[in-house]
Amino acid sequence: MSTTATADRPVTGRLIREHVLRESxxxxxxxxxxxxxxxxxxxxLYGGILRIADPxxxxxxxxxxxxxxxxxxxxxxxxxxxxxxEDQLATYCGDDSLLGVHPESALxxxxxxxxxxxxxxxxxxxxxxxxxxxxxxxxxxxxxxxxELNEGSTWEAVMFAAQHNLSNLTVFVDSNGQQxxxxxxxxxxxxxxxxxxxxxxxxxxxxxxxxxxxxxxxVSAAGNDPRPRALVARTVFGRGVSYMQSQIKWHYMPxxxxxxxxxxxxxxxx
Amino acid sequence: MRSTLARTLxxxxxxxxxxxxxxxxxxxxxxEPFSDALPDQFINVGVAEQNMVxxxxxxxxxxxxxxxxxxxxxxxxRPYEFIRNGPVLHHLPVRIVGVxxxxxxxxxGPTHHGIDDAAALRPQAGLTIVTPADxxxxxxxxxxxxxxxxxxxxxxxxxxxxxxxxxxxxxRTGRAEIVRxxxxxxxxxxxxxxxxxxxxxxxxxxxxxxxxxxxxxxxxPSPVEDIAALAAEHRxxxxxxxxxxxxGLGSLVAEAIAETGAxxxxxxxxxxxxxxxxxxxxxxxxxxxxLGRDAIVERVLSLVARTPA
Numbered sequence: 001m002s003t004t005a006t007a008d009r010p011v012t013g014r015l016i017r018e019h020v021l022r023e024s025x026x027x028x029x030x031x032x033x034x035x036x037x038x039x040x041x042x043x044x045l046y047g048g049i050l051r052i053a054d055p056x057x058x059x060x061x062x063x064x065x066x067x068x069x070x071x072x073x074x075x076x077x078x079x080x081x082x083x084x085x086e087d088q089l090a091t092y093c094g095d096d097s098l099l100g101v102h103p104e105s106a107l108x109x110x111x112x113x114x115x116x117x118x119x120x121x122x123x124x125x126x127x128x129x130x131x132x133x134x135x136x137x138x139x140x141x142x143x144x145x146x147x148e149l150n151e152g153s154t155w156e157a158v159m160f161a162a163q164h165n166l167s168n169l170t171v172f173v174d175s176n177g178q179q180x181x182x183x184x185x186x187x188x189x190x191x192x193x194x195x196x197x198x199x200x201x202x203x204x205x206x207x208x209x210x211x212x213x214x215x216x217x218x219v220s221a222a223g224n225d226p227r228p229r230a231l232v233a234r235t236v237f238g239r240g241v242s243y244m245q246s247q248i249k250w251h252y253m254p255x256x257x258x259x260x261x262x263x264x265x266x267x268x269x270x
Numbered sequence: 271m272r273s274t275l276a277r278t279l280x281x282x283x284x285x286x287x288x289x290x291x292x293x294x295x296x297x298x299x300x301x302e303p304f305s306d307a308l309p310d311q312f313i314n315v316g317v318a319e320q321n322m323v324x325x326x327x328x329x330x331x332x333x334x335x336x337x338x339x340x341x342x343x344x345x346x347x348r349p350y351e352f353i354r355n356g357p358v359l360h361h362l363p364v365r366i367v368g369v370x371x372x373x374x375x376x377x378x379g380p381t382h383h384g385i386d387d388a389a390a391l392r393p394q395a396g397l398t399i400v401t402p403a404d405x406x407x408x409x410x411x412x413x414x415x416x417x418x419x420x421x422x423x424x425x426x427x428x429x430x431x432x433x434x435x436x437x438x439x440x441x442r443t444g445r446a447e448i449v450r451x452x453x454x455x456x457x458x459x460x461x462x463x464x465x466x467x468x469x470x471x472x473x474x475x476x477x478x479x480x481x482x483x484x485x486x487x488x489x490x491p492s493p494v495e496d497i498a499a500l501a502a503e504h505r506x507x508x509x510x511x512x513x514x515x516x517x518g519l520g521s522l523v524a525e526a527i528a529e530t531g532a533x534x535x536x537x538x539x540x541x542x543x544x545x546x547x548x549x550x551x552x553x554x555x556x557x558x559x560x561l562g563r564d565a566i567v568e569r570v571l572s573l574v575a576r577t578p579a
Binding site: 058105111112113115116118119121122123124125126127128129130131133134136140152153156157159160163 | 290315316318320321323324325326327328329330331332333334336351352355356359360
């Protein structure tokens with residue numbers, strides 16, 4: 001296993017989306033819209049924000065993909081960084097693979113197993129607290145779905161992080177306004193997410209979730225603020241593929257050959 | 271046991287700063303030996319058991335050994351899936367302490383009774399479940415397991431005085447401890463109710479019945495071979511627990527006997543009925559479920575008379 005980043009390989013939203021589409025088609029599985037929604041956030045993280053020279057270094061920044069069902073976007077980024085090979089990526093959803101639908105921490109570059117919603121932020125809080133207590137400069141980033149804000153455990157962790165001023169913790173909320181069976185406005189409306197985090201004592205800002213430079217700048221802009229940070233990233237579910245965008249069914253549906261061809265054409269044109 | 275745990279943990283924590291103690295806002299007049307001595311290693315996370323287990327998972331990944339404290343059902347059942355997907359799935363050294371095993375919080379009522387925690391947690395392969403019978407064994411068990419690689423659940427009581435005759439604080443992971451040897455039947459028990467079982471064995475001795483008493487202090491990994499050996503030597507095995515027999519010690523002993531082909535008769539004493547509206551002391555609940563000393567004696571007397579040699 002390579003333990004060094006290949007800095008000459010860019011990590012872009014377009015390259016992540018192409019991997020997502022190819023592997024989803026090959027494995028004939030869904031969760032495509034969710035992965036496309038976070039592609040630019042993951043690109044911002046692995047293309048600049050995260051300080052990870054070596055995924056085995058205990059002093060690396062941590063990243064927790066709390067919405068684990070979008071793991072394919074993470075696997076794509078790990079491939080682009082050179083931590084997993086394209087051959088390994090091609091085992092996605094195969095037998096005896098470390099690349100399942102949800103991330104497994106035995107895989108190089110994955111810090112925590114996720115898949116059950118509402119568990120990522122509590123673990124991230126513990127990880128940030130561990131860094132603080134041990135005097136480490138490492139930081140912790142966690143990506144939540146907006147639907148995950150339905151989970152009470154998320155808010156338990158939000159309150160604890162504020163109480164302990166965990167400024168080394170940054171939450172990205174993938175605010176695409178959708179959940180598995182419907183639009184958030186029709187299920188549990190949470191359109192004032194920035195205000196909610198701010199009310200709980202967090203540094204909270206809205207950011208364009210498809211603008212990599214803006215996402216990276218939003219992390220820097222928090223500066224030395226003593227509070228934990230919530231960056232509510234406005235995103236479009238299925239971003240980059242016209243027929244998937246904001247369509248509930250693409251939470252679960254796999255693509256046909258024709259749909260795949262169209263999707264690849266559209267993403268290549270971005 | 272809980273004060274013994276706090277004192278012993280403070281000794282360990284002074285020597286090893288990786289040890290942290292987290293509580294979900296419980297432990298008044300119990301945890302002070304640790305929290306007063308090592309305030310920087312003590313965190314009250316608030317009334318948030320799920321978050322506590324999640325935090326501990328993150329702390330353990332970062333090199334710490336977090337101990338989590340709450341009343342048994344709140345420590346085990348409320349955050350159950352966090353335990354499963356956190357310390358168990360990641361194989362991390364998180365230690366969960368559930369206090370009030372059995373009916374120790376008697377008057378507090380069914381919400382506070384620890385009568386299903388061990389059964390619920392047993393399917394979590396890789397989770398060591400420690401069930402000490404007295405405070406001396408609590409201390410030995412903690413000293414033996416605090417730096418274990420994987421996660422541990424400690425199912426403990428509040429009694430700091432009673433000791434089990436013949437146990438002398440012995441503890442071995444995966445083994446049962448024989449505290450008394452007899453011919454006519456063998457008791458297999460776990461937790462503080464072992465004291466009542468020993469008292470029942472004394473009373474039976476006066477009636478001419480000699481009983482072995484085995485204490486199971488590691489529910490997982492289970493002492494299957496020790497139980498099978500008892501079954502080979504006794505025609506009657508009686509499991510006694512302040513816990514549900516279904517999924518609890520009674521089930522464990524039944525499996526050990528069945529899977530090893532031993533031919534003993536097994537009788538399981540423990541909780542079998544749902545909670546009702548009445549509440550009372552620990553003694554009240556033990557009597558309600560046929561777990562008092564005299565009830566155990568009468569049951570064994572009737573069984574020995576009916577169990578063929």
